[in-house]
Amino acid sequence: MLAILLRHPRCSALLAGFLSAAGFAPLSLWPVTLACFFALLLLIEAAPDRRTVFTRGWLFGLGHFTLGLNWIAHAFTFQDAMPHWFGYGAVILLSLYLAVYPGLAALTAWWANQRMRSGGPLPLILLFAAFWIATEYLRAVAFTGFAWNPLGAVLLPTGVAIASTLIGTYGLGALVVLASGALMLASRRHFASAPAILLPLCVIALWGQIAAAPQAPAGAPRIRVVQPNIGQGEKYSPTLEAEHFRAYAALTGAPRPAPRLIFWPEAAVPAYLDMEPEWRTRLAGLLGPGDLLMTGGDKVYYKEIDKGLYVDRVLSGANNSLWVVTPDARIAARYDKAHLVPYGEYLPMRSILQPLGLSRLVPGDADFWPGPGARSLDLPAALGRPAMKMGVQICYEIIFSGHVVDRANRPAFLFNPSNDAWFGSWGPVQHLAQARLRAIEEGLPIIRSTPTGVSAVIDARGHVRHALSLGRAGFLDTSLPPARPPTLFSRTGNLAPMAFLILLIAVAIATRESRR
Structure with missing residues (x-):
C-alpha cells in the first residue's frame, strides 16, 4: 500500500x-x-x-x-x-x-x-x-x-x-x-x-x-418542540409575518391542564419583545396558566445623534437572544448569544471589507454584540412543575466542547435554538451530531428547535429520542429526559x-x- x-x-x-x-x-x-x-x-x-x-x-x-x-x-x-x-x-x-x-x-x-x-x-x-x-x-x-x-x-x-x-x-x-x-x-x-x-x-x-440513559420519571415536565418549516428565503419577509405566526400558533397547540415548556427556534419572533408589549401579549395568548415559551428574537440597541433641530435614533447593535415569556406576558429571563459567527453575525474589519462590497450573511446593517457567556436561566415553578435551571446555547455555540455549561450553576438541561435553514442538507445533521456530543460530555439532555430541521430531543447519553427531519413541519410532544450525575468531563472541562x-x-x- x-x-x-x-x-x-x-x-x-x-x-x-x-x-x-x-x-x-x-x-x-x-x-x-x-x-x-x-x-x-x-x-x-x-x-x-x-x-x-x-x-x-x-x-x-x-x-x-x-x-x-x-x-x-x-x-x-x-x-x-x-x-x-x-x-x-x-x-x-x-x-x-x-x-x-x-x-x-x-x-x-x-x-x-x-x-x-x-x-x-x-x-x-x-x-x-x-x-x-x-x-x-x-x-x-x-x-x-x-x-x-x-x-x-x-x-x-x-x-x-x-x-x-x-x-x-x-x-x-x-x-x-x-x-x-x-x-x-x-x-x-x-x-x-x-x-x-x-x-x-x-x-x-x-x-x-x-x-x-435514565428514563423520565412520572411527572417529568412536559415539553413541546416546534418546527414550522419556514425556509431562509421567506423567514424575514414582512408580508408573510402573519402567516408564519399562525403556523407557530397551530404547532404550539391549545393550552392543557398540565404545564408545558414550549420551545421555538432561533429568531422565531420578528419583534423586539422588551420594547413591544403587544407582541408579548400576543405570545402569552398561546400559553396555558403554567406554560413557559422559550423563543429566539433580537434585542436591539440605539444611539442618539444630535442633528441640531432634532435628535435621531440610529441602530448601533443587537444581541441574538433567547427570551422566556410567561402566560402573563412578562419576560422571565433572557440569554444573549456569546459566541458569534464571524462574517455571519458580525463583519470583522467592517471599515475595510464593507467598501469592497462584502457583507455578513445575517440580514441587517448593524453587527450583533456578544453576550457574557454560558449561564443558567431560572425557570419558575408552576402548577406542580418544580422550578428548574435551563442552560442555553444558541445555534453555533453548541459546537464548542467544554464551553456550553455554567459549571458553578449546573442546569437540568440545555436548549439549543438554531436556524439551520441555510445549512443545506449536510450542515443540519452535522450540527445535530455535535449537539449529541455535548449531551454525552455533560450528561445533560439537549432540546433543539430549528425552523426547517433537524429539531430533536436528545437524552443525556446522546441518543436522539425524538426528531423532526429536514423540510418537515411538526412538533415533538414528550417528557423532558432527566440529567445524569455530573461526568468527569463536566467537572474538569x-x-x-x-x-x-x-x-x-x-x-x-x-x-x-x-x-x-
Whole structure:
C-alpha cells in the first residue's frame, strides 16, 4: 500500500483527506475515515523532512475540510450582497486555513518521533494522536475558533463516543487516530501492539452500546418542540409575518391542564419583545396558566445623534437572544448569544471589507454584540412543575466542547435554538451530531428547535429520542429526559483531554525502540 501512496504522495494525501470526511454525517462511513487516517500515518512515517510532512498533513486537511464543510456554499444562496458563486470559494478559502492544523499535527508528531530516535510505528501513532488533540483544540480557540466537525464525531455510530464523558470530544479524535494506527500495526504484523489498542476500544464501544440513559420519571415536565418549516428565503419577509405566526400558533397547540415548556427556534419572533408589549401579549395568548415559551428574537440597541433641530435614533447593535415569556406576558429571563459567527453575525474589519462590497450573511446593517457567556436561566415553578435551571446555547455555540455549561450553576438541561435553514442538507445533521456530543460530555439532555430541521430531543447519553427531519413541519410532544450525575468531563472541562494528551506522549516515550 505504501508503494501505491508514494507514487503520487501529494495527490494521495489530498484524496485520503477528502474521503476521510465521509465519516461525518450524513454519510457516517466511519470505516472509510479510519482507512484514510491509516494512509495518512503511512505518508507521515515515510516523509523525509519537515517540509514534506507538513505539506502532506496540510493537503490531507484541505481535502478533509473541503468535503466536510461543503454546506457553507449553500449559505451564500441567501445573500444578495455577495455573488452566490462566492460560497464555493469561501469553502476553499476556509479549508486552506483550517488545513494548517492537521499539517501542524503531522509535523509535530514526525519531529518529536525523530527527536526520540524511535524505531517502529507505535510511538509515531501515539504522538500523532496526542498532537491531534492539541491542534484540534487550537482550531477551536484561535481567531474566535471554528470547532465544526471535530474528528471524534465520526465515532457516534460506534458507541465509542461514550468515552467523551471521560476525555471529551478532543480526546475522541485521538481515539480515531489510535484505531487507524492499530490498522497500521496489524499491517506490519505487530500482533501485540495492535490488540493492545483495539481491545480497549472494543470494550468502550460495548459500553456505549449497552449504557442507557435514565428514563423520565412520572411527572417529568412536559415539553413541546416546534418546527414550522419556514425556509431562509421567506423567514424575514414582512408580508408573510402573519402567516408564519399562525403556523407557530397551530404547532404550539391549545393550552392543557398540565404545564408545558414550549420551545421555538432561533429568531422565531420578528419583534423586539422588551420594547413591544403587544407582541408579548400576543405570545402569552398561546400559553396555558403554567406554560413557559422559550423563543429566539433580537434585542436591539440605539444611539442618539444630535442633528441640531432634532435628535435621531440610529441602530448601533443587537444581541441574538433567547427570551422566556410567561402566560402573563412578562419576560422571565433572557440569554444573549456569546459566541458569534464571524462574517455571519458580525463583519470583522467592517471599515475595510464593507467598501469592497462584502457583507455578513445575517440580514441587517448593524453587527450583533456578544453576550457574557454560558449561564443558567431560572425557570419558575408552576402548577406542580418544580422550578428548574435551563442552560442555553444558541445555534453555533453548541459546537464548542467544554464551553456550553455554567459549571458553578449546573442546569437540568440545555436548549439549543438554531436556524439551520441555510445549512443545506449536510450542515443540519452535522450540527445535530455535535449537539449529541455535548449531551454525552455533560450528561445533560439537549432540546433543539430549528425552523426547517433537524429539531430533536436528545437524552443525556446522546441518543436522539425524538426528531423532526429536514423540510418537515411538526412538533415533538414528550417528557423532558432527566440529567445524569455530573461526568468527569463536566467537572474538569478540557483539562481532561489535555491530561490524555500528556498520557499519550508519556506512553510514546516509554514504548520507543532505539534505532540500531
